[in-house]
Amino acid sequence: MGNPIWEVVQFRKKRTDEDIFKILKNVPTFSELNSKELSEVEKIIHRREYKKGEPIFRMGDPGLGMYIIITGSVNIIEEREGESATTLAVLKDGAFFGDLALLDESPRSASVIAGENSEILGFFRPDFLDLLYRKPRLGIKILFSLSKVIGERLRRTNEQLSALKANEGYTNG
Amino acid sequence: MFWRVFAILLGIAVVIVVFPYVKSVLVMFVFALLLAVLLNPVVDFLESHGVHRGLAILITMLLIIGIIAFTVSRIIPGIISAVESLSSKLQSNVITDLNKRIETFFAVHFNNAELARNVTSKVNEFGLKLLGNMAEFFKSVGGFLASVAIVPFVTFFIIKDIRIFKRELISKIPNKYFEMSLNVLQKVGHQVSKYIQGQATDAFIVGCLSVLGLFIINQVFDNPVSQFVFIGMIAGVANLIPYLGPIVGAVPALLVAILSNPPNLGVVLLWIVITFVLVQVIDNSFVSPMVVSKSVDMHPLTVVIVVIIGGNLAGAVGMLFAVPVTGIIKVTATEVIWGLKNYQLN
Numbered sequence: 001m002g003n004p005i006w007e008v009v010q011f012r013k014k015r016t017d018e019d020i021f022k023i024l025k026n027v028p029t030f031s032e033l034n035s036k037e038l039s040e041v042e043k044i045i046h047r048r049e050y051k052k053g054e055p056i057f058r059m060g061d062p063g064l065g066m067y068i069i070i071t072g073s074v075n076i077i078e079e080r081e082g083e084s085a086t087t088l089a090v091l092k093d094g095a096f097f098g099d100l101a102l103l104d105e106s107p108r109s110a111s112v113i114a115g116e117n118s119e120i121l122g123f124f125r126p127d128f129l130d131l132l133y134r135k136p137r138l139g140i141k142i143l144f145s146l147s148k149v150i151g152e153r154l155r156r157t158n159e160q161l162s163a164l165k166a167n168e169g170y171t172n173g
Numbered sequence: 174m175f176w177r178v179f180a181i182l183l184g185i186a187v188v189i190v191v192f193p194y195v196k197s198v199l200v201m202f203v204f205a206l207l208l209a210v211l212l213n214p215v216v217d218f219l220e221s222h223g224v225h226r227g228l229a230i231l232i233t234m235l236l237i238i239g240i241i242a243f244t245v246s247r248i249i250p251g252i253i254s255a256v257e258s259l260s261s262k263l264q265s266n267v268i269t270d271l272n273k274r275i276e277t278f279f280a281v282h283f284n285n286a287e288l289a290r291n292v293t294s295k296v297n298e299f300g301l302k303l304l305g306n307m308a309e310f311f312k313s314v315g316g317f318l319a320s321v322a323i324v325p326f327v328t329f330f331i332i333k334d335i336r337i338f339k340r341e342l343i344s345k346i347p348n349k350y351f352e353m354s355l356n357v358l359q360k361v362g363h364q365v366s367k368y369i370q371g372q373a374t375d376a377f378i379v380g381c382l383s384v385l386g387l388f389i390i391n392q393v394f395d396n397p398v399s400q401f402v403f404i405g406m407i408a409g410v411a412n413l414i415p416y417l418g419p420i421v422g423a424v425p426a427l428l429v430a431i432l433s434n435p436p437n438l439g440v441v442l443l444w445i446v447i448t449f450v451l452v453q454v455i456d457n458s459f460v461s462p463m464v465v466s467k468s469v470d471m472h473p474l475t476v477v478i479v480v481i482i483g484g485n486l487a488g489a490v491g492m493l494f495a496v497p498v499t500g501i502i503k504v505t506a507t508e509v510i511w512g513l514k515n516y517q518l519n
Contacts, residue, residue: 046340046355050348057352058517064352126359130336134220 020045020070020121027068027096028149029123029142037138044127050074050114059111063101065124069093072118077111090115102128102146192486200487203494205327209335210369212237216332230332238325349518357512364504371465372413372497378460379422379452380409386448387426390441397435398426398445408449412456414480414496416473423449471499 021038024030030041047070050056056067059079067074069091076089076097088110091097097112102125132139192199212233219229276290331338339358346354384405387398398404408422426445435441471479476496483495 044336044340046343048348048351054348056348061352061516062356064356124355126355126363134217134226136221 023068023070023094023121026094029066029096029099029102029145032141032145033138037141040131040135040138041123041142044123044131046122046124048120048122050118050120052114052116054114056112056114056120057098057108059109060107062105063098063108063125064105065101065122065128066096066099067112068096068121068123070119070121072120073115074118074120075113075115077113079111085111099146099149101125196487200490200494201324202327203498204490205324205331207369207494207497208237208324208328209331210366211373212328213332213335213366214370227333230329233332234325234329237328241325353512353516353518356516357508360508360511361505364508365501368465368500368504369497374464375456375461376409376412378409378464379412379456380406382452382455383408383422383426383449386452387445390444390448394435394437394441394444397430397433397438397441399429399433401426404429408452410493413493415471415476417476417480419449419453471496471503475499 020042021035024038024041030038033041056074071093073090073092075087076091078086078088215233216229219232220226343355384402387401387405391398391401404425407425411418411422427442430441430445479495479499480492483491
């Protein structure tokens, strides 16, 4: 006969893992991974809990990796010396941020502060590079998805820039 | 402030009291850690080619257990018996011969038998002490190797679970220091692995070059250096100690040549010295700059001091590991300072 407490713990753990898999599946970087590959990613992600008002990282800190919100919300804030902080965006459950830091160590362009008590997943460059070396197929899949996300963002930025230029031309003309 | 200082002093006192009891375990753990760092790239390589990580570790570990078993069963007793036989040979033949030559020299040139007796007794004392120390050194290394049968098991679990240990450790760090700790830990790990792997590659190449040089000398001069493979290996391992290592590496070869007493001893000794100098030139000009990380360069005085401290703490093995361990401490300190400078922790 099994130990009922252990079974409950096992059940909870399994359910939590499945929840994490679902959350990861909704992040474009991991959306094309199968469950076996997601379990490899799950092994290297970090789960953190932040209290309301606690910084996740500060503007200017070296970039280290991306975060995915499981529960709660975060404020993306621009902090300039001598000026009051500007909130650029508020992100909620399932949203992700900081993914560019998976590629290089460039300083963070904004601060991220927990808007309420939040549970967050962290996926970081050193672990990603290690995965890329140990499991190249999986690493390349993630890298390819990441490239698609960045490419999409660039396309949108270009469109906005073109629209802005056209608008300026129209106004000046 | 008082309690902080008190806690630090108490910590130091506890370390001093506890250290003698945990010294052997600590040395073994450091050895296992170094081995894990050396073997991890092999495991990662096998894993990247589709081999399951567990199986990759098993294959690598079986290989290393085989090498250790071979070393302990063949090489170490061989070296000990060689040193012991050389020691008795030295006592019976060479020192007697040397004594006679010294006595004749002093009798002819200075007409002073007392001075000759003093000099010969000093020479005897020095020679026996040197050989005694050498035998002790090899015995301690042999004893160490024999008692580290547990090292492969510790190494196995370090390689298998290092990521879990790291994640567990990181999970305990407060949010404020989380990113900095993760980044610094990764950088330290990377630098230390690069340094240890570089040192091992360098030692291997120096060992091979020394064996090759001594082999050529043996071919040209009718085998004046017996056990040249082991002597070459010693030179490779001794190369882990900068500045002092090359001398430590050359001494056994010179000693063995002196004891075998070939007819053209002077020329043989000269060629041995030339060989080791040449190996050092090749090492310093080509090998070392390519394989050894420059981030842990140390002043010669630092090297001497840490080697003495290593010797006092853990004998011959401590002397061998003193420089690599200091290198690791230096890299860690550098990266922690980098982290403190670059992250806003307020």
